[in-house]
Amino acid sequence: MSAVPVPQPRARTADSASGAAPDSAGGRRSLASGLLLGAAGATVVLLASGQTWAEGDAATGGGALPLTVDGQDVTGVPAALAVVGLAALVAVFAVRGVGRRIVAALLALSGLGATVSAWAGASDSTALDEEAARTTGDAAATIHAVGHTAWPYVTAAGGLLILLAGLLALRCLVAAIAPVFTGTRMAALTDILGEGDLYVLGRSLLRIVSQSAMLIGFGAGGVLLTVLSPRGAITVTVVTFLCSAALLRFGTRDRPARAGAGEGGGTLLKESLSGARLVLGDRRVRALMLLFWLPAMFVVAPEALAAPYADAIGASPAALGLLLCAMAVGHIGAELFVGSALSPRNRSRIVLPVAAAGLLPLLVYAVRPGLPLALAALALAGAGAAYVIGLDQWFVDAVPQELRGRAMTLLTAGLMTVQGLGMALAGLAAEFFPVHQVVAGSGIIGTVCTLLLVAEVRGTAPGRMSDTEGRDGADRHVTSR
Structure with missing residues (x-):
């Protein structure tokens, strides 16, 4: 790979022409699915x-x-919203774009x-009380042997179908926003900084800023909670996201996108699964990716259990805050030191020992x-996360x-x-x-798991893989291009 990325053309006439149909077909399939789900949900x-x-x-x-x-006696909201x-x-078929x-x-x-309204009405007895008062003419009439049927939950299920139809129309169902955003940002970072040391330091800087x-x-x-209500603090958070x-x-x-519309061929879900197979199909890339994941899965245990541990040792709420911050402080310090004091060669040397x-x-x-x-x-x-700086460069070198x-x-x-799984298992x-x-x-x-993975990463290092493995990896890269 060259150190400077080659800009890709913004549009390719042949690819664009051939790719328009699949993309349009994928959109029509999503809309058709949304129509069927929405109609079924509204009917229910x-x-x-x-x-x-x-x-x-x-x-x-x-x-x-x-x-x-x-x-209808309990709440007319679900039926009204079904009509909406x-x-x-x-209307979704009659408008385009932002509309x-x-x-x-x-x-x-x-x-x-x-x-939500159907679920809330599942245990509501107010309508029965009103019906009793109307039927008997006694405003103080009481209801006995109250029972609720399953129909509110059937209504809620119909509402979920309508919600699902909307998500399909929005193309949100098959996308996880945070990973897509972060992945796009990291890929764009190579366009801006190149694939060499500047990229590695840029990634490190983003982690430092995040921590x-x-x-x-x-x-x-x-501080905000001392002057605002929790709702006000959340409102401030929303404003910061909008900014x-x-x-x-x-x-x-x-x-420009790295691939034309016709190269992926189909829906976002299909392209995502195809991309995952291509990425994980390479032994070296798979090992490096696991080296990012595995230590992170175990290191979250003390953070997940910080509150019960603070309670167990009789620590104050302020001490709990320190327990939650300590790991981030160590991470920031290590990133600053490794990024500023070590050369690229030395950063690569410490990857496996520090990870282990x-x-x-x-x-x-x-x-x-x-x-x-x-x-x-x-x-x-x-501070043990300092190995990630050198691992970033290995990962960029290994991925086409x-x-x-x-x-x-x-x-x-x-x-x-x-990380979520690690927290759940720790709990x-x-x-x-x-x-x-x-x-x-x-x-x-x-x-123990990381040591086994370190051995795999060492075995997939350039020059150590067998000739057959090397040729297979090269074939995959050529094919994917």
Whole structure:
């Protein structure tokens, strides 16, 4: 690979002509699916809203009077929103561009509103009370033996179908926004900084800024809550997201896609799965990607269990905040040192040793350390992420340029997934074992798994793979081009 990326043409006449049809066909399939789901959901909502939702007996002077109420008596919102959804289904085919997105969003919101209102009405007895008062003429009439049917839940299911139709029309169903954004950003970074040391340092700077922003956010959030309500603080957060979106929209320029519409051939889901197969089909790339993922899965255990551990050692809420920040502080310090003090060659040299030893500080938890020792261990564990700087360069060197956007998206999605899985597993283990043992066990198991993975990465290093493996990798790269 060259150090400077070769700009790709913004449009190719032949590819554009051949690719227009598949893309258009994919859009029509999504809209057709949305039409069927939306129509089915609206029908279900309208029919189920007319069925009996609740029943009971009203006490009268002559005994008990059986009463029933249907969905329209309980709440007319689901049926009204189903009608709105049907109108949106028709309109989504009549408009294009921004108008279609707005109508699709309205369709999705209609489904969401119908679902929420139907679910809320599933246990509502107010309509029965009103019916009892109207039938008996006694405003104080009481209802006995109240029962609720399954029809509200059927209505909610219909609302979900309408919501799903809106999401399909929006093309949001098959996309995970955060990984796609991060993968696109990382791929664009190579266009801006090239594939050499500047790219590696740029990635490091983004991580430093992200970790620092998290620390600042902890402090700023606490300050905001002293002067604003939680709702006000969330509103401020929404405004900051909107500012970020505006900065991206107006502060960056358009860059050409790495592949034409016809090269992927089909829907976003099909292209995403195809890209994942191409990326993970290469042994070297697969090993490097796992080296990003595996340590991250185990290192989140102390963060996931910070609150119960602070409670176990009798630490204050302020100490809990320190436990949550310690790993980020270590990460920032290590990134700054490795990025500024080490040469590219030395950054590559420390990748495997630091990755292998990065989880060892968690073993300190085996002795149930107090706050100072726990903070030191967490800071060291955070510093263990310094190996990622050199690993970034290896990853860029191993992934073909035209697959880099997909590879970065897959890398980010996998990282988010394994971190969430690691937290969930740590919480599950803490149900059966003491918290400090879970964190120490995470360090032990993670270190063993990482050592095995380090051996695989070493075995796939350039020059160590067999001739056959090398030829297969080259064939894959050529084919994907």
